[in-house]
Amino acid sequence: MTVNRSDSSPNDPRAWRSWLASRLLPWFHRHRRDLPWRDNRDPYRIWVSEVMLQQTQVATVIPYFERFLRTFPTVADLAAAEEQAILRLWEGLGYYRRARDLHRAARVLAADHGGRVPDDPDVLASLPGLGRYTCNAILSQAFERRLPILEANSQRMLSRLFGRTEDPRQGPARRWLWQAAEDILPQKNVGTFNQAIMELGALVCTPTAPRCDGCPLAERCLARQSGQQESIPARAAPPEIVSVREIAVVLRRRDEVFLARRPQGGRWAGLWEFPKGPIDEGETHEKAIERLLHERTTMRARSGAELLTIRHAVTRYRVVLTCYDAEYLDGDFASDFYVEGRWLSPKSLVDYPVSSPQRRLATHLLAPNPEPRLF
Template sequence: MSKRTSPALASHVPEAQRLSTIRGPLLAWYDRERRDLPWRRTRDAYAIWLSEVMLQQTQVSTVIPYWERFLARFPTVEALAQAPLEEVLTGWKGLGYYSRARNLHRAAQEVVARFGGRLPSTAEELLTLPGFGRYTAGAVASIAFGEQAPLVDGNVARVLSRLFEVEGLPGDRAREARLWELARALVQGERPGDFNQALMEHGATVCRPESPLCLLCPVRTACGAFKRGRVDELPPAKVRAPPKRLTLVLAVWPHEDALLFARRAEKGLFGGLWELPAAEVEPEAEHTVAAESLSKALGVQVAPEAELGTVRRQLTHRALTLRLLRVSGPRRPSRAPAFHELRWCTPDQAAGLGMSTAMLRALEAALAAGVLGR
């Protein structure tokens, strides 16, 4: 075994002195340099939980206005639990990764039913709720309740990988176990919530993936990668699979001043959201073939009339193509086998539905094509 690969597989906890050279300076730096974020001004566990969920896969600048609006609309766990899922998804509209909102809603209902409307204070109990993984449980338990609970997200993993020269690709089991072991050792002590936030803040603003600001780093003298000129090597970049190509045909079905909308099942892509009824097709499917797919999804005969355009969206794991097909049929559906619910809505009424950004762009394209003006 080479010296370079041994750190990732080491299972011993660093000495207390080594930990103190990281813990103290990082907390002091956080006190001086932390960003003034609204969820850092509250001790409300629900508000802190909401921020952690929204910040997954989403930038801070995007989250702030959503967090403020969502809290104004659903100010307590009880308010969120009692709200219809459709209303929750509408409040989430534009943030993406809608499974986060569905899990948030389900977890709120369980918090009310099992814990009397108060979030449990330990990571162990939080892990029993929908949507709580090790990271979210550790974040809420430490920040909201002061438990010495570790957390590892992308920023923390990068900081720890460089500090302790942890080898291995993201996702490697030995590497992940080592990172959690280190995070658990470092969080022991005073102000565990602030320390966890310091780790995340440091990774977001100083120990960045590219062009890290090592000269401004408060713990560079304790950093193994900095000492040995390996900052650019660690952690190694994750090899990402190319996004899957997905083509959906959308039924643009006008009737008087309304269009047909459908709500998807709660699981899967755009789960629980409203859309112009969609069916998956091959990229080059003819109109007649696309109409057959829509007929099966809607449970009624659909006749193609005209292609109205195409909307393309790049999602994290999918390259999405939406083909807008104006259709008609001898019978207007009120129920469909592939969808939870159907509605005929005017554009103004549709504005109140929980729709993904991709579907909103498709609706805008259909209206721009004059589908209700013919």
């Protein structure tokens, strides 16, 4: 068996293990924020917090978390809830599939696992919404399982610590970072250690202007030694701006509102219904929309000033859209209109003081003869 000589290299994360724990754990003990999901090791609390924290900052999550746990203190409470009640508490957090997955997973646990969050990686990983990060975060924090985590904070912190100049989001670098996150795990206090890494990333090793003066790892940080702490992690290359043909439309028929959209280069794959419930059997969405619309759409993909133009002839459907610089359209025919800015961004629509962006949109669209508004 050959020995990988990198094992003894100073850049081998395994060689940093004891030093890291000795620097990180005392720092965390001193600087850790008092966050509501740190009150105890209840795996359900940790689970909910981890899901809410996905792509969402701590300060945003706190009030949602507290309200959520007051309403649904246990897995059983969550499992017994209506999805709409859960979504209502989620309004404003975004990524609403997280809430639906949380609900579905709670129902599985209530039905098959006695309403407990199991100390079992295979069971956890089988639940919707629980990927590698979230599973390991729960298992390490609630059950002291020796498993690594890698998310935005630790990814940035480890990239700097080990002087990794490549894009940490790309495959090989990402695999290296996961391995490093595993290699540096101490034998004890794994949950605390994982939290300490993230806390350092959140409080000290920040995306811009890292506070190296207050960093317990500064003396060995390779990025700092080479003055690259500001340039690591490498920025993702900005997405190439490509002109694509895309079309979007909001349809209203009787009391039902539909939002339809053709994804980039694809066929009519996306169609959501607002507020909910199927449209009539017998007429496919695709057929109806194809028939209704003659698109003249040029839209630059993702970001930048966009132009969305829709031409259509309406027969059975009524098309309603109120947005920036757009004309209010209603009736059996419609003229051209376009939306500038993000396509159907909730903020570009009416600021309606009710419920989620989706519901806000739906409510607005369902209102009789809404007035056009400029933003």
